[in-house]
Amino acid sequence: MKNKSIGDYLRRFSVPLMFVIICLICAPISGLSPNYLINEIVTRIGRNAFLILSLLIPIMAGMGLNFSMTLGAMAGEIGLILVSDWQIVGIPGMILAMIVSIPISTLLGLFCGKVLNMAKGREMITSYIISFFINGIYQLVVLYLMGPVIPIVHSTIKLPRGYGIRNTVSLLSMRQHLDNLIPLNIMGVKIPVATFIVIFLLCLVIIWFRKTKLGQDMRAVGQDMDVSRDAGIDVERTRIISMILSTVFAGIGMIIYLQNMGNIATYSSHSQIGMFCIAALLVGGASVDKASIGNVFLGIILFHTMFIVAPKAGTVITGDSMIGEYFRVFVSYAVITVALIMYETNKRKNKSKAGMQLALDQEQEEANG
Amino acid sequence: MDKSKKRRLIYRIAAFVVILLIAAAMFIIGRGHTVYFDNKMPENVGTEVSVPYKIEVIVADKTVAKLKSGERGMADTMGQNFKMQLLVTKEKGGDAARLQVGLKLPYNMDGIIINLPALLAGLDENAYLSEFVYVPSAEEMKEEEVVTDDTDGQMNFEG
Amino acid sequence: MNEQKLTLKDLIKSKAQEFGLPRLIITGFLLLLLVLSPIVGADLPTQISNIINRFSWNGILVLAMVPMIHSGCGLNFGLPLGIISGLLGATLSIEFGFEGPVSFIMAALLATPFALVLGSVYGWLLNKIKGGEMMIATYVGFSSVSMMCMMWLLLPYHSPNMVWGMAGKGLRTTISLEGYYTQALASFLQINIGNLTIPTGALLFFALLAFGMWAFLHTKTGTAMTAVGSNPDFARSAGINVDKIRMISVVMSTWLAAIGILVYEQGFGFVQLYMAPFYMALPAVSAILIGGATVNKASIMNVVIGTILFQGIVTMTPTVMNNMIHLDMSEVIRIIVSNGMILYALTRKTEGTR
Numbered sequence: 001m002k003n004k005s006i007g008d009y010l011r012r013f014s015v016p017l018m019f020v021i022i023c024l025i026c027a028p029i030s031g032l033s034p035n036y037l038i039n040e041i042v043t044r045i046g047r048n049a050f051l052i053l054s055l056l057i058p059i060m061a062g063m064g065l066n067f068s069m070t071l072g073a074m075a076g077e078i079g080l081i082l083v084s085d086w087q088i089v090g091i092p093g094m095i096l097a098m099i100v101s102i103p104i105s106t107l108l109g110l111f112c113g114k115v116l117n118m119a120k121g122r123e124m125i126t127s128y129i130i131s132f133f134i135n136g137i138y139q140l141v142v143l144y145l146m147g148p149v150i151p152i153v154h155s156t157i158k159l160p161r162g163y164g165i166r167n168t169v170s171l172l173s174m175r176q177h178l179d180n181l182i183p184l185n186i187m188g189v190k191i192p193v194a195t196f197i198v199i200f201l202l203c204l205v206i207i208w209f210r211k212t213k214l215g216q217d218m219r220a221v222g223q224d225m226d227v228s229r230d231a232g233i234d235v236e237r238t239r240i241i242s243m244i245l246s247t248v249f250a251g252i253g254m255i256i257y258l259q260n261m262g263n264i265a266t267y268s269s270h271s272q273i274g275m276f277c278i279a280a281l282l283v284g285g286a287s288v289d290k291a292s293i294g295n296v297f298l299g300i301i302l303f304h305t306m307f308i309v310a311p312k313a314g315t316v317i318t319g320d321s322m323i324g325e326y327f328r329v330f331v332s333y334a335v336i337t338v339a340l341i342m343y344e345t346n347k348r349k350n351k352s353k354a355g356m357q358l359a360l361d362q363e364q365e366e367a368n369g
Numbered sequence: 370m371d372k373s374k375k376r377r378l379i380y381r382i383a384a385f386v387v388i389l390l391i392a393a394a395m396f397i398i399g400r401g402h403t404v405y406f407d408n409k410m411p412e413n414v415g416t417e418v419s420v421p422y423k424i425e426v427i428v429a430d431k432t433v434a435k436l437k438s439g440e441r442g443m444a445d446t447m448g449q450n451f452k453m454q455l456l457v458t459k460e461k462g463g464d465a466a467r468l469q470v471g472l473k474l475p476y477n478m479d480g481i482i483i484n485l486p487a488l489l490a491g492l493d494e495n496a497y498l499s500e501f502v503y504v505p506s507a508e509e510m511k512e513e514e515v516v517t518d519d520t521d522g523q524m525n526f527e528g
Numbered sequence: 529m530n531e532q533k534l535t536l537k538d539l540i541k542s543k544a545q546e547f548g549l550p551r552l553i554i555t556g557f558l559l560l561l562l563v564l565s566p567i568v569g570a571d572l573p574t575q576i577s578n579i580i581n582r583f584s585w586n587g588i589l590v591l592a593m594v595p596m597i598h599s600g601c602g603l604n605f606g607l608p609l610g611i612i613s614g615l616l617g618a619t620l621s622i623e624f625g626f627e628g629p630v631s632f633i634m635a636a637l638l639a640t641p642f643a644l645v646l647g648s649v650y651g652w653l654l655n656k657i658k659g660g661e662m663m664i665a666t667y668v669g670f671s672s673v674s675m676m677c678m679m680w681l682l683l684p685y686h687s688p689n690m691v692w693g694m695a696g697k698g699l700r701t702t703i704s705l706e707g708y709y710t711q712a713l714a715s716f717l718q719i720n721i722g723n724l725t726i727p728t729g730a731l732l733f734f735a736l737l738a739f740g741m742w743a744f745l746h747t748k749t750g751t752a753m754t755a756v757g758s759n760p761d762f763a764r765s766a767g768i769n770v771d772k773i774r775m776i777s778v779v780m781s782t783w784l785a786a787i788g789i790l791v792y793e794q795g796f797g798f799v800q801l802y803m804a805p806f807y808m809a810l811p812a813v814s815a816i817l818i819g820g821a822t823v824n825k826a827s828i829m830n831v832v833i834g835t836i837l838f839q840g841i842v843t844m845t846p847t848v849m850n851n852m853i854h855l856d857m858s859e860v861i862r863i864i865v866s867n868g869m870i871l872y873a874l875t876r877k878t879e880g881t882r
Contacts, residue, residue: 088399088400090401093399119875125662156509167513167516322681326681333670337668341653
């Protein structure tokens with residue numbers, strides 16, 4: 001693992017490099033002004049960083065990319081829906097929504113952790129299916145229970161038929177309240193200072209957490225479950241805690257995300273959030289088993305530059321606006337696919353390197369056959 | 370060992386209580402209201418009051434409404450202590466009188482109508498303050514199709 | 529299975545265990561729906577022909593799961609790749625101007641080379657990443673679907689029945705198969721008894737492929753496939769070329785998916801492009817799991833039972849619930865049941881594949 005050559009570095013940074021190239025080609029073609037681009041990217045850092053940071057802890061615990069971060073997103077949405085119905089507005093509304101979301105996220109994270117403990121070795125596909133499964137439960141709650149069981153008063157939120165939540169819930173009363181709490185404008189670039197402070201605090205928490213006993217245990221579990229178990233670490237509990245933390249942070253992150261957007265798409269806001277956050281993290285040079293705070297920010301900048309620039313560039317090149325849209329979706333998926341493939345091949349390579357002669361023979365045999 | 374467990378329990382309970390207190394505080398300070406200002410003759414009051422030619426309503430250093438006689442304006446506010454400045458012009462071309470008004474809003478009302486002439490005349494609360502009941506338009510009450518399609522969100526991600 | 533003397537009680541218990549609690553619940557639920565439907569005023573024969581019809585549409589897509597499960601590649605979440613091959617065949621067949629039932633045969637023939645090529649690449653990739661198949665399969669499917677989204681716009685199709693009228697290029701999101709192969713199989717030897725309609729041709733076609741699969745699994749290659757799936761190390765030491773067998777299974781699965789989508793289209797009457805194939809793997813996966821398959825074990829019986837149960841619930845719940853309580857919760861129930869079933873299968877301890 002330790003003998004890093006130039007080739008290893010190239011491989012490690014191949015995805016960010018590719019994105020730098022895509023952005024450099026597309027940005028001039030798109031014809032967007034640098035000022036606009038910088039403004040957009042700063043906004044998007046504020047909007048997404050918290051969500052993406054929530055992915056770091058499960059990676060530390062060796063549970064791979066947490067596709068079930070959508071669970072937290074759903075909890076955050078439920079918090080916001082309730083708070084809007086109670087007519088609690090502004091920053092207090094956000095704080096209350098976070099407080100409401102935390103118990104829900106904790107429960108969902110607990111469920112998720114327990115299920116993932118039963119599916120060791122295939123955490124990612126399982127967490128991916130969990131997100132679909134819980135989406136069903138979410139729809140059950142939001143579409144049928146809100147109204148008759150969970151009281152919802154306002155007709156702007158409730159569907160006219162008397163139960164269920166409308167397709168979009170307006171968050172006008174807290175739209176960008178956090179972003180504009182401490183207004184700052186540098187050369188035409190609006191900087192959401194308060195949001196950045198919150199994100200910075202989470203970064204500090206993550207750095208501190210790594211040094212705690214629990215954080216150390218988590219890293220040990222991520223390295224090798226059996227060894228950690230022998231060392232007296234409660235592996236199952238540690239993994240569950242990592243899922244709970246990730247889900248809770250994702251819930252808070254979703255609230256920050258939605259306050260910037262200004263409305264909730266009740267049935268679709270959360271569904272893609274996991275995919276895009278994971279893609280952004282991977283673009284920043286993270287892998288399935290290794291991710292840092294630096295990856296998060298580099299990832300947001302590169303991924304979102306591509307996201308803004310690609311449709312415009314696509315329209316200019318092909319004359320069809322849809323091409324660029326499809327292109328960026330394709331790139332998002334392709335990035336995740338490539339990252340997963342690299343992770344699995346590296347895992348195999350390391351295994352065979354460390355393995356016995358038998359394993360080496362098998363590799364050779366496979367290569368020949 | 371037992372002692373540290375006990376201490377941990379105490380910490381947890383304390384944290385829980387603190388969070389509950391924060392939540393309660395948020396409920397109180399974060400309650401949003403929409404305040405509507407009417408510059409017209411109050412109904413069902415009995416006494417006649419004079420309706421000024423024009424009233425400017427200033428909330429938090431921002432002019433939210435300039436109301437000629439018979440008009441209505443609105444402002445969103447947070448919490449129950451509502452402060453506003455009124456610039457009252459009695460007659461056309463006359464001088465504007467500035468006055469500071471502080472009101473206590475009832476917690477359970479989303480929308481509140483304040484009849485400014487009645488307020489200025491110094492009538493009691495149920496004369497100038499009434500609830501605004503939101504009546505959704507026919508457009509809003511039209512049944513909407515709920516879209517829960519899995520593939521729907523693929524393309525319109527705002528990032 | 530050990531040769532032990534079992535009492536009747538044990539036998540029932542073990543049978544029930546083998547059948548699995550979730551499946552028991554789902555079967556019970558479907559039976560309940562069937563009993564309820566005449567009571568709440570839904571026409572039973574219509575309901576049953578609906579189920580049979582939906583079975584005939586979806587059966588082959590579910591059957592496509594079998595080879596990869598057998599060879600230990602797990603559940604084929606990469607089904608959209610095969611579906612895309614089928615869509616290429618379908619659109620090319622229309623583009624070349626074939627009409628009527630012939631267009632179905634041509635679509636199948638044209639889809640085959642795509643399925644073989646894409647399947648081989650896919651199989652090669654899955655051989656590189658043994659152990660992480662399912663997650664990567666999912667994302668191979670997603671990438672290929674979004675890749676094809678661009679292609680449907682860019683490829684030089686011209687048939688006026690398929691391209692956008694205004695622009696004159698770029699395929700439409702849904703293409704009607706009227707005049708092409710709609711009901712091409714279903715109308716063959718179709719039986720009509722009152723409200724009961726049986727699409728004999730489509731069922732026969734499914735039976736043919738299912739029989740083919742069954743027969744294949746009993747050939748030398750087929751048994752080798754099962755051996756690879758249950759214990760790859762043992763299979764390797766027995767002289768079986770594991771990678772080659774896995775490759776064959778992936779290609780078969782991809783080809784079946786291509787044919788499966790064509791059969792689906794002939795029943796449904798439309799070709800759906802762009803994002804439509806995106807999540808098509810999930811219903812097929814959960815159907816075979818509901819039928820009693822596990823991550824590394826599946827039989828033709830699992831396919832048949834699973835498809836009937838899954839499609840039964842999907843078609844019956846809306847009508848029964850709507851008639852009963854005027855509340856259509858079928859969509860939510862479908863999501864919870866199908867994904868819950870996949871979760872259940874993923875969390876069960878299985879040896880061999882991970």
